[in-house]
Amino acid sequence: MALKDKLHDLKMKYAGTKMSPVFNAFHTFLYAPNETTHSGSHIRGADDLKRTMNTVIMALVPCLIFGMFNAGYQHHLATGEINSVTGGFFSAEFWSSSNFWVGFAKVLPLVIVSYVVGLAVEMFFAAKNGHEVEEGYLVTGMLVPLIVPIDIPLWMLSVAVIFGVVLGKEVFGGTGMNILNPALLIRAFLFFAYPTWMSGDKVWVHGAVERTNEIAAGSNADAISGETLLGYYAKFGQELKYKAADGITEITTTYGDRANELYSIWDMFYGFIPGSVGETSTLLILIGALFLIFSKIGSWRIMLSAALGALAMGLIFNFVVDSGWITESSKFYGLMSTTYWHHLIIGGFAFGAVYMATDPVTASQTNKGKWIYGFLIGFISILIRVFNPAYPEGVMLAILLMNVFAPTIDHYVVQGNVKRRMKRLKAKTA
Amino acid sequence: MGLLSKKDAQLITDPLADNNPITIQVLGICSALAITAELKASIVMSIAVLFVLGVGNVVVSLMRNIIPSKIRIIVQLIVVATLVIIVDLVLKAFAYELSKTLSVFVGLIITNCIIMGRFEAFALANGPWKSFLDGIGNSFGYAVILIIVGFFRELLGSGTLLGIPVLGDPIEKTGVYAFGYENNGFMLLAPMALITVGIIIWVQRTRNTDLVED
Numbered sequence: 197m198a199l200k201d202k203l204h205d206l207k208m209k210y211a212g213t214k215m216s217p218v219f220n221a222f223h224t225f226l227y228a229p230n231e232t233t234h235s236g237s238h239i240r241g242a243d244d245l246k247r248t249m250n251t252v253i254m255a256l257v258p259c260l261i262f263g264m265f266n267a268g269y270q271h272h273l274a275t276g277e278i279n280s281v282t283g284g285f286f287s288a289e290f291w292s293s294s295n296f297w298v299g300f301a302k303v304l305p306l307v308i309v310s311y312v313v314g315l316a317v318e319m320f321f322a323a324k325n326g327h328e329v330e331e332g333y334l335v336t337g338m339l340v341p342l343i344v345p346i347d348i349p350l351w352m353l354s355v356a357v358i359f360g361v362v363l364g365k366e367v368f369g370g371t372g373m374n375i376l377n378p379a380l381l382i383r384a385f386l387f388f389a390y391p392t393w394m395s396g397d398k399v400w401v402h403g404a405v406e407r408t409n410e411i412a413a414g415s416n417a418d419a420i421s422g423e424t425l426l427g428y429y430a431k432f433g434q435e436l437k438y439k440a441a442d443g444i445t446e447i448t449t450t451y452g453d454r455a456n457e458l459y460s461i462w463d464m465f466y467g468f469i470p471g472s473v474g475e476t477s478t479l480l481i482l483i484g485a486l487f488l489i490f491s492k493i494g495s496w497r498i499m500l501s502a503a504l505g506a507l508a509m510g511l512i513f514n515f516v517v518d519s520g521w522i523t524e525s526s527k528f529y530g531l532m533s534t535t536y537w538h539h540l541i542i543g544g545f546a547f548g549a550v551y552m553a554t555d556p557v558t559a560s561q562t563n564k565g566k567w568i569y570g571f572l573i574g575f576i577s578i579l580i581r582v583f584n585p586a587y588p589e590g591v592m593l594a595i596l597l598m599n600v601f602a603p604t605i606d607h608y609v610v611q612g613n614v615k616r617r618m619k620r621l622k623a624k625t626a
Numbered sequence: 627m628g629l630l631s632k633k634d635a636q637l638i639t640d641p642l643a644d645n646n647p648i649t650i651q652v653l654g655i656c657s658a659l660a661i662t663a664e665l666k667a668s669i670v671m672s673i674a675v676l677f678v679l680g681v682g683n684v685v686v687s688l689m690r691n692i693i694p695s696k697i698r699i700i701v702q703l704i705v706v707a708t709l710v711i712i713v714d715l716v717l718k719a720f721a722y723e724l725s726k727t728l729s730v731f732v733g734l735i736i737t738n739c740i741i742m743g744r745f746e747a748f749a750l751a752n753g754p755w756k757s758f759l760d761g762i763g764n765s766f767g768y769a770v771i772l773i774i775v776g777f778f779r780e781l782l783g784s785g786t787l788l789g790i791p792v793l794g795d796p797i798e799k800t801g802v803y804a805f806g807y808e809n810n811g812f813m814l815l816a817p818m819a820l821i822t823v824g825i826i827i828w829v830q831r832t833r834n835t836d837l838v839e840d
């Protein structure tokens with residue numbers, strides 16, 4: 197008997213029982229169900245929830261693959277086994293099988309844990325409340341491994357996933373009812389619960405934490421650093437402040453120069469930098485964004501306005517620096533003086549704006565609302581990034597904040613529309 | 627209970643669960659969020675509220691017929707303030723460190739909505755004995771939630787209970803820390819207290835669906 201028939205038999209056997217949503221979910225996940233609606237009018241549409249979710253996952257796959265290579269590359273680079281890339285995006289140093297396998301071995305458990313724990317929670321609630329398992333977690337489960345540090349302990353990830361899915365989604369009524377993006381909620385939980393694993397200069401490269409412990413234990417190993425550019429800017433700002441307090445005022449290098457010593461613009465754009473698994477490559481995120489826009493799944497309004505918002509805030513900060521309103525001794529100087537468009541390619545901004553902000557459930561629904569929502573996400577992201585070096589990744593907090601305000605924005609957009617049309621009607625009838 | 631009639635006993639038992647001041651009446655949330663990061667502080671706060679509400683309810687009940695209704699809030703406030711100052715001074719005298727931890731929140735018992743709420747809703751309309759039982763009952767209801775929240779926040783946030791390490795030593799890596807467990811810093815932040823209270827409300831209303839509002 198074919199697998200499909202077996203699944204169908206199982207489904208029939210458990211139909212009407214508590215466990216039926218679980219078998220239904222497995223069946224429809226693997227095969228198109230052959231049941232059809234028997235009565236009433238119905239429209240046949242190809243873009244059901246499952247198709248939508250699968251499209252987003254397809255858009256994420258390049259980032260996932262790249263993340264695996266990058267995890268191995270950063271690891272080998274940090275341990276000094278290979279040299280940094282020289283030949284552009286298709287450098288042999290980067291796309292080597294040894295890089296891939298190191299990354300694969302680290303990233304795959306994250307993906308598995310994220311899906312198994314998350315779907316277990318979903319199925320538990322589906323069986324308990326007697327509704328079908330929705331496909332909503334498919335995308336969340338893929339986003340989660342891409343936005344956490346590579347060495348995060350798996351039990352922490354499980355705790356965070358349970359927290360995020362139960363309190364972010366199930367208490368509000370499941371898929372489609374959530375106020376906050378569950379993937380970001382999971383990351384925010386990790387961020388506040390286990391800050392030592394989520395920030396600092398050691399968590400972003402596989403092996404860096406153990407290496408530091410070995411050095412602390414007296415083992416003969418070279419120190420390695422894997423801090424992100426944002427962490428670098430924030431920390432360097434503090435060093436400068438310290439020096440200025442010591443009376444050393446001579447500062448010979450500017451931030452831009454120092455950052456360029458570490459990574460070139462193209463490295464940042466291609467994604468050969470430390471960071472969360474999937475967030476580093478702006479190039480592949482752009483390809484994913486184009487895919488989402490042309491398949492009409494992601495909103496180009498949100499992506500574009502988020503980028504505009506970030507550029508606007510970056511320009512304001514650059515203007516403040518150029519006008520000399522802030523001195524190099526300030527701890528904000530480092531990130532403020534970063535060239536405004538660099539903000540788009542460092543940190544997780546691009547990833548957040550393309551895959552997280554466009555989540556159709558938690559974003560604004562009206563077109564005008566999407567412009568406002570996206571713009572404020574970009575604007576606030578850079579604001580948090582610059583003014584709170586303790587939380588260098590502002591895009592997570594900015595999106596969560598705007599998720600909360602999305603319904604309010606929609607409300608005023610709709611009310612504004614109603615008022616305008618009322619006026620028009622009055623003018624017409626008068 | 628031979629000592630209490632059935633109705634009197636209900637005054638004590640109802641606020642423990644089905645008419646809980648925090649989870650059902652949603653009173654006194656602020657202090658439940660602010661001081662529950664440690665179990666010890668939760669317990670001391672509960673005792674303080676027990677004293678203030680128990681005695682305060684009796685005092686207000688005794689005076690209920692001579693208080694002009696126009697100025698009753700001010701009279702009630704004076705009663706609470708007097709009792710709170712007594713508690714505050716006792717804490718400062720005998721448990722100075724703890725009174726530091728509780729900081730302004732002892733003083734803020736004055737504004738704890740449970741107390742004014744019980745004065746208004748119960749003590750002004752009932753005799754001293756019943757008011758006393760009502761005060762005790764509501765304080766216990768408040769204490770139950772505070773202690774549950776404090777228990778989980780201290781256990782998961784710091785790995786201790788009443789300041790005693792129960793999960794091992796996080797620095798020496800003994801106990802569960804040897805397996806890679808780490809304290810959850812989020813539990814020590816106020817948002818997690820709100821979420822914990824929310825989970826208690828959720829569990830309670832799932833078990834007793836009569837409590838669910840539309």
